[in-house]
Amino acid sequence: MGYSEEYQLSILRMFDHYLKKAMPKPGPLSPEFFLTMRSSLKMDPVSVNSVICITRGFFNFMVRKGYYDENPVRDVPFLRKNVVAPFIFSPQQTDQLLAALCKNMRKKPSPYLKDLTIYVAILLLARCGMRISEPLRLRLEHYRSEEKSLYTPALHKF
Numbered sequence: 001m002g003y004s005e006e007y008q009l010s011i012l013r014m015f016d017h018y019l020k021k022a023m024p025k026p027g028p029l030s031p032e033f034f035l036t037m038r039s040s041l042k043m044d045p046v047s048v049n050s051v052i053c054i055t056r057g058f059f060n061f062m063v064r065k066g067y068y069d070e071n072p073v074r075d076v077p078f079l080r081k082n083v084v085a086p087f088i089f090s091p092q093q094t095d096q097l098l099a100a101l102c103k104n105m106r107k108k109p110s111p112y113l114k115d116l117t118i119y120v121a122i123l124l125l126a127r128c129g130m131r132i133s134e135p136l137r138l139r140l141e142h143y144r145s146e147e148k149s150l151y152t153p154a155l156h157k158f
Contacts, residue, residue, distance in 0.1 A: 011054040014041075028068060034076045045079035052076055094126045124150075 018037055034055070041048045056073040063071050089097065101122060105115040121135040134152065142152050 008054050008057075011051050012058060014051060015055050015058070029072050031072050031074075031076055034073050038076060038079065045081050049078040049081075052078060089126075098123060098126065 015037075018040075022033070022037070024033055034052070038048055038052060041051060043051075052073065056071060056076070059068060059071040059073050062068045098119075101115075101119045105119060106112055124130050124135045124138075125132065128150065130152075138150070138152065142150050144151055
């Protein structure tokens, strides 16, 4: 079914490590124990949710085997995932950003080239609508000198 035993085992080892560290009272674990565990895990929300999901599956197994009457992780909610909302600049804000970058470029030879590279990459993003990784993949053959344009069919294949 596409499950990775190795991944599940590594998650269950994390749970085991937490059990050894927390040393709960003998007896069945409570939902509060898992809420505390969830809040103490220092990982991104997606990883914490993986721990909760796999631990929930483990306790479903424990219920089926008769070791638990009900799954204590059943009602432990997942953490909200970090949602990244794109920020869209107005044309005026874009002009201000580009002007500020241009104004702050260092004039000495070694930092100037780096600053100019950053400026051109941001300029291509802003004016050509490129994706964030596309300026990094540009090659000389993408530039059409007779048309003074960029042609990048291969950039979208990555």
